[in-house]
Amino acid sequence: MKLNDTIVALATPAxxxxxxxxxxxxxxAIKIIAPLFVAKSKKPLEDQASHTIHLGNIxxxxxxxxxxxxxxxxxPRSYTGEETVEIxxxxxxxxxxxxxxLLIRKGCRSAEAGEFTLRAFLNGKMDLSQAEAVADLINSENAASHQMAMQQMRGGFSNEIQKLREELLNFASLIELELDFAEEDVEFANRDQFRELxxxxxxxxxxLIDSFATGNVLKNGIPVAIVGEPNVGKSTLLNALLNEERAIVSDIAGTTRDTIEDEMSIGGVGFRFIDTAGIRDTKDVVESIGIKKTFEKISQAQVVVYLVDSSQIAVNTERLRQVRIEIEKIKNKFPLKPLLIISNKIDRLAEEEITKLKKELDLISxxxxxxxxxxLSAKSNTGVEELKEKLLEFVNTGALRNSDTIVTNSRHYAALLRALEEMNKVEEGLNHELSGDLLAIDIRQALYHFGEITGQITNDDLLGNIFANFCIGK
Incomplete structure (x- = not known):
């Protein structure tokens, strides 16, 4: 890829x-466009100042x-750091x-995916983590993913990494200096201060590593599995949450033979709802496959919503017993997953039946x-808003409110893990009073992994992989 020529692309959707x-x-850029543009003011484009807009004809x-x-x-006062014109x-x-x-015939080349942002990175307008945040910002679909991308694009994450790297680099320099005076047995890097660092x-x-679990689900949407026996109203609940007829609703048990997924934003956080096939013993081959997929989706979900039919378990002791078994089965298989039991169709119950039902659910809980x-009653929309509030309680949005740095990029996550591994080696070396030359090896590796995140250490393959995922024109 040539990076010193003039490129052109459509910056808005096709x-x-x-x-x-x-x-x-x-x-x-300006030299190519100037002869093609006739300004209403008759002023030559080449003579115009930066950050000015001109009306005319191409x-x-x-x-x-x-x-x-x-x-x-x-x-250099442009997005790419180069001469730039937007038409x-x-x-x-x-x-x-x-x-x-016309511009291509006059000397421009069609830009490749992400080439404008790549040039911005290479020209020092942003570091690599900020460049990756540009793609995240373009793809953000809710307030949470937008906020995280904005924070990273403004340099919140890279500034934190850069500060750590500089402090570590200062000590690395002192330890390297000790190697030059090895025969004199001098110590320039205070070991106690180094331990603290x-x-x-x-x-x-x-x-930062721990934040990735939160950041990844907030960025991609919180997966919520809606499970339960057939015909308890899972599809009706999904439709009520989405406020549209997304799933087929029928009185015939087993209508949902496959998983149905859709997304919505609650309180600025994206949720991905998965309406699964009901859990029950069945000889139907197709339905059995759906039930198998149900447990697969539960394993992938962040939150499990288990639906029961209030009108059944309030009057049917055997049905209540089966529900207890199914809930225990899910909880035993996935003990760490938040489980929310929803007793649907309460509009069919009398007041005394609701009181009795609450006691049973207290016991199950x-x-x-x-x-x-x-x-809840999905059909009459009773309790749906309360459900949305409950779902938000399961999500750790505290870091967002506190403006803490949240890692959302798997490349950054991997580099942080490798950096921590090297820092653990440095700590072990200090504890065993290893010589400066051995400590320097692990320090250099840690610095290398810090540099991978911000782009101070990079290669053509890495840049190709990152910017290939951008859209044309950005």
Missing amino acids: GAGAISVIRVSGPE MNGERTLDEVLVSVFRA SCHGSPYIQQEIIQ VSKIQTVLKR AMNNRAQYLL
Whole structure:
């Protein structure tokens, strides 16, 4: 990939719209566009200052392609750090392609995926973790994922890593200096202070590593498995939560033969609801496959919602016993997963039956590690909002509220694990009073893994893998 030429791409989604933006970046950006643009003011584009917008026409010879707004950004005060021009034209796909093809004929090259952001990284406008946050920001679908991406793009994570790296680098320099004076047996790096630094770095790394579990689910949506016996209202509940007829509702047991998934945002946090096939003994081959998938989905879920039919368990002792067995089976198989028991169809019960039902559910809850329960009627929408509040309680959003750094990128997570492993080796070396040359080996490795995160240490394959996932034009 050439990175010193001038590139062009559509920066807005393909297809028809009111306005489209065509982005051009590179050393010849202004020079290429200037002869094609006739400003209403008659002022030459090449003479215009940075961060100015100009109204005029894009011309192909004597032919007017479109009336446009041209934004000028002079190096290094642009997104990429290069000469950059953005053409805001009318959103016709025909006009988009006419302008882009004209620019290519005049010397531009079609940009590859993520090439504008890659150039921004290479030109020092952002580090690698901030560049990756750009892609996360584009793909954010709820307030939580948006907030995490914004924090990382502003440098919250990279600043924390960079500070640790600089402190460790200072001590590494002193230890390297000791090696130059090995014959004189001098100690430039105070070992007690170094122990304190190592302990501090280990603490920060562990916190960042632990945050990945929260960050990953907040970024991708909290998976919630809706399970239970057939015909208890799982599909009706899913429709009530999503406020649309997403799942087929029927009085015939086993209607849901496969899992149905959909997403929604609750309190700014994304949830991915999985309506599964009911759990029961069956000879139906297709339904049996669905039940097997149910347990697979429970293993993948962050929260399990177990539905029961209030009108059945309130009057049927045998049915209540079966429910207890099924709940115990789920809780024993997945003891650490939050379990919320929902007693649906309470609109069919009298007041005294509801009182009796609550006592039974209190007992089931106590027997299953205090699993929570909720009375609800999905059909009449009673208790649905309370359910949403309950689901939010299961999610650790404290870090978001406190603006703590949350790791969401699996590449960063892997690098942090490797860095912590090396810092543990450094600590062990200090405890065994190893010589400075042996300590320096592990310190260099830790510094290497810190550098991997921010992009101070990189290679073409890594950059290719990261920026290949970007959209064209960003």
